[in-house]
Amino acid sequence: MSRLPAIQSETSIAIIAHVNPDGDSLGSIMALGLALKKKCSNVNIFLNDELPGRYSFLPEVHLLKKYPSCDVEGFDLCFVLDCGDDRRIGEIDLLKKSKTVVNVDHHISNNEYGDINFVKTDASSTCEIVYSIIKEELEIELDQQIATCLYTGIVTDTGNFRYDSTSAHTHRVAAELLELGVNLEEITFQLYQNNSLNSTKFLGYILNQMEVYFEGKVTLIVVREEVLKKYSLRNDEVEGIVNYARDIEGVEVAAILKEVNSNEVKLSFRAKRDYDVNQLAKEFGGGGHRKASGATVAGKISIVKEELIRKLEKMI
Amino acid sequence: MSRLPAIQSETSIAIIAHVNPDGDSLGSIMALGLALKKKCSNVNIFLNDELPGRYSFLPEVHLLKKYPSCDVEGFDLCFVLDCGDDRRIGEIDLLKKSKTVVNVDHHISNNEYGDINFVKTDASSTCEIVYSIIKEELEIELDQQIATCLYTGIVTDTGNFRYDSTSAHTHRVAAELLELGVNLEEITFQLYQNNSLNSTKFLGYILNQMEVYFEGKVTLIVVREEVLKKYSLRNDEVEGIVNYARDIEGVEVAAILKEVNSNEVKLSFRAKRDYDVNQLAKEFGGGGHRKASGATVAGKISIVKEELIRKLEKMI
Structure with missing residues (x-):
């Protein structure tokens, strides 16, 4: 049974990550956002900063809203991803305005600030947790775009499967994502072979x-x-x-x-x-x-x- | 049914790789050698060169014989691993002295010089092929030492799962190897965090x-x-x-x-x-x-x- 409140097509949803976004925070907000958009009409993916250039290849990044510059209403649900500490979210306090805050993270320093917390400190990345949430909690089917976002987060946060947070499960998730059509050549090119x-x-x-x-x-x-x-x-x-x-x-x-x-x-x-x-x-x-x-x-x-x-x- | 000739406990076996050995050639000769040693008493793992320092952490490398300096008899079986071209094997021509030459490789330039050829150009690494040979052809159980050798070859030849030769199968093999007890922290340390x-x-x-x-x-x-x-x-x-x-x-x-x-x-x-x-x-x-x-x-x-x-x- 899902730990999340029931999500209807009209449920309003915000998804945010930490300031100075990295591959895992961007991959996870985009993956969750693209998944929820299949079910809900009011999904808002917020970013505090400019999108770092090396991640501009991620699918549908035009959907990202820069949130200090847009009016923010309260939301039914606010997902905070890859953010160990609610102070790292940035200027506007979306959390106070939202009915339910869902904290999804793998940082050991996470202080469980959400109303609902998916904190798994042994996960390789927030994307690995988001993969499970999409499949098991939300029961939304993954597709090639979502897989690309998740794969990007996993590879950047594990130093390409090198850090010891990489588990057999991490590799099995990666295998499934590749089978969904992730273009590994393109990801490798964009992340690692395109330095100035x-x-x-x-x-x-x-x-x-x-x-x-x-x-x-x-x-x-x-x-x-x-x-x-x-x-x-x-x-x-x-x-x-x-x-x-x-x-x-x-x-x-x-x-x-x-x-x-x-x-x-x-x-x-x-x-x-x-x-x-x-x-x-x-x-x-x-x-x-x-x-x-x-x-x-x-x-x-x-x-x-x-x-x-x-x-x-x-x-x- | 195995494509290999019947292997008895007294079958004499040589295992060699190319000159200037890298992680995949060392990982594959050691993995296959350790596996065959469970079945045969006369297994010889040969190396042309000095063992490169960064691979000295591989298990049981003391078994490696430097072959221009030792007398080489003929063998029943000679496995040549990760070697696209029989000219890359080095000085002594073990191949002519051996009854059956088994060529195991993933290089697109491989010219199928063996009596039996396991050449899979879409495999990420020779280690990925050796994994299948050990399990499916030889039906020998993998253990932590064999897994460590195979994992090392896979990560070094795929640039840590970055090159597009990396497939879903590669990740599933990696998952299984981690479950056999591969110490990822140690491999990452030895290969990447110990530069002079x-x-x-x-x-x-x-x-x-x-x-x-x-x-x-x-x-x-x-x-x-x-x-x-x-x-x-x-x-x-x-x-x-x-x-x-x-x-x-x-x-x-x-x-x-x-x-x-x-x-x-x-x-x-x-x-x-x-x-x-x-x-x-x-x-x-x-x-x-x-x-x-x-x-x-x-x-x-x-x-x-x-x-x-x-x-x-x-x-x-």
Whole structure:
């Protein structure tokens, strides 16, 4: 029996994800939205930010509404996807205006803020949970478009089935999605083979700038606003770089500090085996997973960096 | 019914792969060897070269025999795995000395040189074929060690399930292997998170040296012997770098030219969508797949480079 309230064709539905959307949040809101549209006429898929360029190949993204710029009424149901913390949803508080909030997430830091919570911290991705909700709770048939969105979320959040959140179930879901007609060549091309020449040059530059601390156990990458401007990179082109800093022999924790402006820094952390960077991110008011987390911090980048090094020294 | 001759406990068996072994060739020879050892007492797994460091975590690799240095008798059965061309097997011609040669491969360039050929060009990897042979032809039960070898071959040859040779079947095999106890965290760590600091610095250097031709459709990386020495890299640490050159917007073909010595060059090619680099590799006496191929060429690197650029100009 479904844990969701009865959904009629006239039920009004909002679907939202976290700010700075990634493949899993975009894949999951689009997949759930496309599925619900088969049943309901009033489905609204909201995005806080611009759609990152590398995800513009996802089907039907023209349906996305940028929500600080549109009038938002209350909804019968508000699905919040891939969002460990209700503070990460952004400016407008859709949650308070909606009758029932459904929280669907796999982050270990999730604080179960929904009226109904589908929180599975052992799922590889929110898309893996949405797959089950569409099939088992909503009993809506998957199609090629929905499968494409779900597959994209799964591959981006598992580092292509590399992270240990990948289970036999994850692979079986992937198998079924491929059979629904997912164009793997196209997804691989769009996500991984279409980097700008500038972002590749930037990677070369940044690997030369990388700082090594605590006998090689920690690597730090500092990205100044002016460098981002020089290479004219989009935000989503910087995301994966912290992985290079982690994937070095002996490194346990890698961090990237990205200067958003002179008084704001975005931190991303990666851990390898024994360290918990979810805890570290929490100390900066953020969160995520044990091995991948982040936070946005007010302050000058040099000060934030000093604070980070102090915290890392205690941790390592 | 099995296509293989009857295998008794005293049947003598050799298992070999191609020179310059990669994850798929090592994974497949080890998996098949460990499986056959459950049934036969005389199983010999041969390797032409040193075991590349990143694969030393594979179970039971101490069983590998380096075959130019040991006396080789004739065998009842000789399995040649992941080898498109019998010239790629190396110095000693085990094939002529063996009663029955079994050719197991997925390369499109395979010329069916075996007495029995299991050539499936739509398989993601030789490991995927070996999985079926162990289960269906040999009817030997898989275990955690065999699964680890097979999983390693599948992930390395599919670029972590990214290449379009990845099928629903590939994912279902992967699911079953994980259920047999494959330690995904360990495989990911050994293959991807344990790069030397030098190889990461080398990546930065090489991305800055990359050459761009034909209005951005071709990228070329030239690696001189002295640079390899300067960074003291192992051969297998250079392998993946050509992918960075391919994965740039607008690039159709990427090539790396690695100077083996003053009169030998190893070429690796990658194509994106419309070009066939198997054909290009054949022109240099090599082979592989449509989108990934290679060759080893005699000659000075500067001369080989000129020849390559001429061929690319015709192709693009």
